[in-house]
Amino acid sequence: MRLIPLLTAIAVTAGLYFLVLQREALFAFARGETAAEATETVESEPSAEGAASVTVTAEKRVGVVVKRSEARPLDSAVILRGQTQAARQVEVKAETTSTVLSEPLRKGTQVKAGDLLCELDPGTRLAAHQEAQARLLEARARTPEAEAKLEEANARLKEATINLTxxxxxxxxxYASETRLAxxxxxxxxAVAGIAAAQGGLETSRAGIESALALVASTSKEIDRLRITAPFDGLLESDTAEIGSLMQPGSLCATVIQLDTIKVVGFVPETEVNRVHLGALAGAELANGAQVQGEVTFVSRSADPTTRTFEVEITVDNPDLKIRDGQTADxxxxxxxxxxxxxxxSALTLNNDGRLGVRIVREDQTAGFVLVSLLRDTADGVWVSGLPEKADVIVVGQDFVTEGVPVAPTYQEAMQ
Known part of the structure; x- marks a missing residue:
């Protein structure tokens, strides 16, 4: 029962031995060389960077398939995932207490700014408004009388001043007694006291006018609150309040959304937020396959405390209302x-340090390794940066060569 684990251990040990201590022989076997030919392989002196390169006899080169690649312009777009949002959405609520008198409008109804959504029972509000107006008229009527009393008091003071002099x-x-002077x-x-009294009466009259005006404005505003109207053109996202419903301050009458202009909202990571600018052209593909275009109209200056991303809004025209609120978008x-x-x-590979790059063919027909950065992954391949303007990239056989190994390239263009 213990024979199988023992054989497995021996096999693993042998594999590690050839992989670590006999690596060059193993590579030679993979290249189809004989053991005698493998012994002819020697290591070159370390370069200025300290990297060792391997050379093979000129007669034996590793066959590879090479693609002659030339750098091309790439529109390095910022790709996000987000969702659509209505340009405006408001929950229209009551500001006073009363019951609904109007018939309800059903959700999906198109409304214009100022259209009636809910009409409330006025109750005694009209009577209170009329009473306030009557008080205002009364207060205004008292003002001329108070002004006349003030003028009379001024005249008496003038007469009393002359008599005193x-x-x-x-x-x-x-010629005059002390009694007359007193x-x-x-x-x-x-007379001075009469002026003070007349001025007090005039101020009281004016205060009465101001109080009556405030009462009229209050009752008028209360009456205006009985008609709850649409704040802008849009669609009803909910039914309006049912007739007979008791409305209190904060009770929902209806929800109105505006969709003729819609926003596509996404969140950009902090590493790419500086690449997004106001007015930049943008596009989005919705979950149903529809494609829309617009421009960036908002980039947040404050990051989300949890995700450390910044909100980006794209404004898109939606005249036919085909785009709905809350759709997923790329x-x-x-x-x-x-x-x-x-x-x-498949041309991408890793070096001994685990860093991403590609193998290339140098001018001296030896293999080299160049670090690259992955920009975009598409159905046609991957877009990478880090290579020179023109490069011969090994696309087949890159895993069988190392730095400095002579190669026999076969170019894809010649094969096709």
């Missing part, structure tokens, strides 16, 4: 382009 002169010359002074003080926002190479995905 005359009494003081006569008293100084000995009476003149008392009359003057009485968003593509145009950004500054770059040059890149389109290669088969």
């Amino acid at each position: 005359a009494a003081e002169k006569l008293s100084q010359e000995g 009476a003149a002074r008392a009359a003057e003080r009485t 968003i593509v926002i145009s950004a500054e382009g770059t040059k890149a190479h389109l290669l088969p995905q």
